[in-house]
Amino acid sequence: MLNKFNKNLLCFIYISFFVFLPQNIFAIEESIYIPCENKECNPEWGPTWIKFYKGEEDKPALIWYGGGKGTFLNIDYQPIDSLVNKFDIIFVASPIPVISNASTKGFPTNAYNKYAVNRMREVTEYYKKKLNKPIWIGGTSSGGVRLIAILAGNEKNRQSDNYAGLIFASTYLAKLHQGQTTMNIRTSSIKYKMDLPILIVQHSRDLKPAQHPKLQKIFKNALAKKNSNKTELMLLTEGDPVTTTFDGGHHHFFTNKDEFGRVLGKFILDNTN
Numbered sequence: 120m121l122n123k124f125n126k127n128l129l130c131f132i133y134i135s136f137f138v139f140l141p142q143n144i145f146a147i148e149e150s151i152y153i154p155c156e157n158k159e160c161n162p163e164w165g166p167t168w169i170k171f172y173k174g175e176e177d178k179p180a181l182i183w184y185g186g187g188k189g190t191f192l193n194i195d196y197q198p199i200d201s202l203v204n205k206f207d208i209i210f211v212a213s214p215i216p217v218i219s220n221a222s223t224k225g226f227p228t229n230a231y232n233k234y235a236v237n238r239m240r241e242v243t244e245y246y247k248k249k250l251n252k253p254i255w256i257g258g259t260s261s262g263g264v265r266l267i268a269i270l271a272g273n274e275k276n277r278q279s280d281n282y283a284g285l286i287f288a289s290t291y292l293a294k295l296h297q298g299q300t301t302m303n304i305r306t307s308s309i310k311y312k313m314d315l316p317i318l319i320v321q322h323s324r325d326l327k328p329a330q331h332p333k334l335q336k337i338f339k340n341a342l343a344k345k346n347s348n349k350t351e352l353m354l355l356t357e358g359d360p361v362t363t364t365f366d367g368g369h370h371h372f373f374t375n376k377d378e379f380g381r382v383l384g385k386f387i388l389d390n391t392n
Contacts, residue, residue, distance in 0.1 A: 131351075147173045148194075153238075153245055159240060161234035164214040167242060168192065172208040179253040179283055179391050180207035180246060184239075186260030186289070186371070188228075191214035197286060198259060198372035201380030206387070207250060209244050217261045226294040226303050226329075227261035230269045239269050243281050253330050253391050257286025259371065260330070264291055264304060271308035279313040283391050286383060287319045287342075292334045300328050306341045313346045317391035320382060322369035323354040326363065330370070349390070353382055 152166035290338030294303040343350040362368035
């Protein structure tokens with residue numbers, strides 16, 4: 120027989136189990152491999168790896184690119200994990216490491232690789248047909264550089280027309296060399312006027328030189344010149360105030376994922392036709 124203390128303890132454990140579970144523990148995750156069958160995507164690299172998370176039918180989809188080398192897919196380390204089960208999320212791996220430190224001093228130049236870019240465009244076409252709903256596209260850090268590479272084109276090749284909106288989070292903007300910071304993201308490769316709602320998100324305390332809030336303002340102005348729709352920069356403030364500039368916590372929104380999810384979710388829903 121359980122006494123009153125033991126019953127209360129079991130009740131506490133039961134409740135705590137569900138309260139403190141990761142938000143996406145009940146997400147339906149599907150690994151998908153889209154084959155590469157033409158030279159434009161380089162078949163030697165194998166298929167394009169995707170993880171798909173099903174959301175609500177009446178909400179748009181979100182294609183997302185992670186940061187760093189971009190070759191692994193773990194939603195738990197992405198700021199969008201609070202949006203799992205709400206939006207269809209298409210999390211896409213790069214077939215090659217986006218960052219090659221030896222040749223680029225850390226800047227994700229491989230994001231512009233033509234084979235990798237063609238694969239990302241094929242993913243868009245695949246899900247446009249499969250889902251038949253508005254598709255947003257976004258990325259964290261070097262993932263934002265991949266977005267710019269995908270959007271590159273001219274009036275005869277308007278890649279932005281494939282999407283309902285854009286999200287840039289903690290975008291990797293500058294290359295550091297011999298103590299100097301140089302803006303190195305290729306917004307000039309977008310040679311046409313987009314017409315999309317664009318949100319740029321940065322934590323106000325993420326002061327890393329390659330994506331400092333001051334650089335995000337320059338980036339925002341550069342994109343606004345390429346866009347006839349709204350282009351907004353939001354500096355987030357929540358999360359652990361002790362987190363430092365260089366531990367990566369604010370860069371990946373580790374301590375304010377709820378705030379990140381609220382801001383993104385609202386912006387997407389407010390600006391989807």
